[in-house]
Amino acid sequence: MAKVCAICGKGSLMFGKLNKLRGKYNPGPKVRKYPNLQWLTVPKNVRHKSFTKFAGQRIEACTKCIKTLSKPVK
Numbered sequence: 001m002a003k004v005c006a007i008c009g010k011g012s013l014m015f016g017k018l019n020k021l022r023g024k025y026n027p028g029p030k031v032r033k034y035p036n037l038q039w040l041t042v043p044k045n046v047r048h049k050s051f052t053k054f055a056g057q058r059i060e061a062c063t064k065c066i067k068t069l070s071k072p073v074k
Contacts (some may be wrong), residue, residue, distance in 0.1 A: 003034050005062040006051050019069045036063045047073045 017028035035064045037060045044056040051069055054060070061069075 002039060005037060005061040005065060006054065007033060007061050007065040010062050012065075037061065038066060040062060040066055040069075042069070 002011070013033050014030055015033055016030040019026040019028050039058060040061050041058045042051055042054045042056065046052060046055050046069070048069060050065075
C-alpha cells in the first residue's frame with residue numbers, strides 16, 4: 001500500500017542537504033520524508049464534500065485532513 005493520503009493525495013517528498021566545504025560542492029545524504037498518515041473510519045453521515053465518497057469506510061488520511069473533518073461545515 002502506498003503512503004499517500006486518500007483524500008488530498010499528499011505523498012512522500014525527497015530532501016537533500018548541500019554542504020559547502022571551502023567552496024567545493026559536497027552532496028549530503030538524501031532523505032525521504034513521509035506524511036503523517038493515520039487510519040480513520042469516516043462516519044456515514046459526513047457532510048464534507050471531499051469525505052462523502054469515503055462515508056462508512058476505513059481509510060488512511062493525513063492529520064491535516066482529519067483536522068478538517070472535525071471542523072463544522074459552514
